[in-house]
Amino acid sequence: MTSAASPSPTTGQGPTVGPSPEHDGSAPVLTEKVKLPPVVWLLGAITFIMGTSEMIVTGLLPQLSGALGVSVSSAGMLITVFAVGMMIGAPVMSLATLRLPRRNALIAALLVFAAGHVVGALSSGLGLAMVGRFAAALGNGTFWAVGAVIATAAAGPAAGTRAMGVMVGGTTLANVVGVPLGTAAGQLSGWQTPFWVLAALAVVAAAVIVRQVPADRGGADSTLRTETTSLKHPRLWLVYLAIALIQGGVMAAYSYVALLLTDRAGLAEAAVPLAMLGFGAGALAGTTLGGRRGDSKPYGTLIPATSATAAILAAITLWATNSVLAVVLVVLLGAAGFATNPVVVGEVVRVAGAGRALPMALATSAFQVGIALGSWLGGAALTSALSLQGPPLTGMVLALLALVPLGLLAASRRKAGTVTQS
Template sequence: MVWLLGATTFVMGTSEMIVTGLLPQLSAALGVSVASAGTLITAFAVGMMIGAPAMSVATLRLPRRTALIAALVVFAAGHVVGALSSGLGLALAGRFAAALGNGTFWAVGAVIATTASGPAASTRAMGVMVGGTTLANVVGVPLGTAAGQLSGWQTPFWALAALAVAAAAVIVRRVPADRSGADSTLRAETSALRRPRLWLVYLAIALIQSGIMAFYSYVAPLLTDRAGLAAAAVPLAMLGFGAGALAGTALGGRRGDGKPYGTLVPATAVTAAVLAALTLWATSSVVAVVLVVLLGAAGFATNPVVVGEVVRVAGADRALPMALATSAFQVGIALGSWAGGAALTSTLNTQGPPLAGTALALLALVPLGLLAATHRKAAPGGPSGPSAQVEQGEQAGQDLAVGHPADAHRVDPAPEPSAHRR
């Protein structure tokens, strides 16, 4: 089941970034400037940032399989609207709808994946899902861009809509029906948000992501103007970044369950060090490309681990905290792109974006340090420590085995009997 969800996030990830490679074609088709066409990227980010938590609340009473299918239908509809658009307004509406579907799928899918795998393997489960998005950047986006350039920009939109419908059909057959989502309450979802540790994790997510994106948002001009890399070789450098990110995601997913902060803190420190090296020494094309690959590996090693920490702190069956994690990633993307752009237009010129990224990555070590300290303090096995969480996860697994999926990781101390419980 987890691998099916990971394959679907490949489709979602391809959709998120496909517009970046088709901006010239979209601007010509919609009759707007390239900068105006770029608002299609912004619309998707805003849809993910705001829509993920809003839709997780709106679908709270739906069974989770139903919520997944609904998310994919909305996602597909958004791409159909986009493919049929002849003006920017309709195209923006389609992108926003696709983002709503994407955010909902991530929030609900992550809950299903981590509940099925249990807390002891939640980071590895998230590594599979994050890996789908990472693979999308390595394979899906380049293929979609090539298809759009060869046969029209609408082609990848139609293909993504068709793939989403196909994924919904597979989920109908392969994901078991349950009523665990229908037993959720808004009070239970929001109770987890009162935990300060959770907001420290969100802050770490946003700062790590912004550090990476401050540089990577402007990777093409930085590689050509400062490192002297030929423009034709930039896609290969970006492919290297994606390959590094895929390796880092796999490594983080494997190590993060046993040593979450033993993985997060070193990986973030290496991310800051690589960005500092890009600031100082990326004047050689060979050195710059090697550093870009290392940035992908170090930066993306954190992604499954921080999402796994959201699961550990909030509980494995909470969609709203997971949706806010998705929002935190989008906040990081927006903050990093803004900071990198501001630095690029300053007197720092091409050294600005990696320097801004270095500062943001170093800032991420502050919440991570606080989290690591409290994690060690809780480690001896107190009621809120990791050992207690694993025991709760094992009990939840037993409950699932005997047919009580709604009882896993219940936040309310004394839930009222439900007609859906057996």
């Protein structure tokens, strides 16, 4: 894998600016828009497959519980084990594939992902199904860790956040299109159908990577020491903290959005999927906007978007008793909350340096920590005296807390820029 300062194997042209000194986030920014290389769009398309897999179980829990002979809550463990696989597996697998050429690591990740879905489709009991989900999560986490490195290095420092916007956008589009289609297919032709389709698509994607992604030296110059050394930057851990808190803030409310819309706002149950589709559309718009603005104004994007997220969650807490207003606020939550995702991942690259798989894997883990934290705290608040106001109120607090590390990061970036100019 070439560094961000050297010619990209996918474009043949190097970026016109290099990484900032010691990756302090003060890199110069080009004003001319850089065209993203085809490999970025290819990886974004594959994240659509990955994102569909991650959330497909949520729509098939009744069918899975019946087929596996367990309760719905027990079948829900398939969601938990996937999150754990992503959280733990991403950094572990990034180290396990450290010396592999990046293209080979991507192919291996997709084949493991496909195998996990085959195991899942053939399962007749919960235990084997959980093994399949864990394997799929390992493949997913590895793909994200390695794919993000390839995408950002190919795009160069001037367009790294836009590249991440494309990859995150693939996952967001999966929630808007892939998950509903997969759920419908599972309901009409059996829950195994989406598993088989995802396995087949992963194999096809691996074949496309063989043909479209040039061979590379990969991590030949990477060692455990160089990967762990990149984790010593305090700024990096502030970025991870911000990722977890922002994601937790959004998920604290969104995990219980159906209850918020029906029991509090009075929305008809049949209209909830449309509201969730609106959330997905808002998330896609936010991801696109964040990806476009994040390279030139990372903290000028992150801080307003996170502040807007907190304000929207406050509005949901106070005023989401009308169905129309509640749906509008849910759509806005998707836009504001997801506008931060490509930017924070781009900041991981800026701080840790291009070509580092372990920091990218830990970013994936930070997102999963946020999902787990937000869902858990939101559920606890729901069962408290706060009732249906609890989840959005909890999300608001988490979003406000995220402004602390973001403020410290912005101040550090301004200080580094002042020192560089002096």
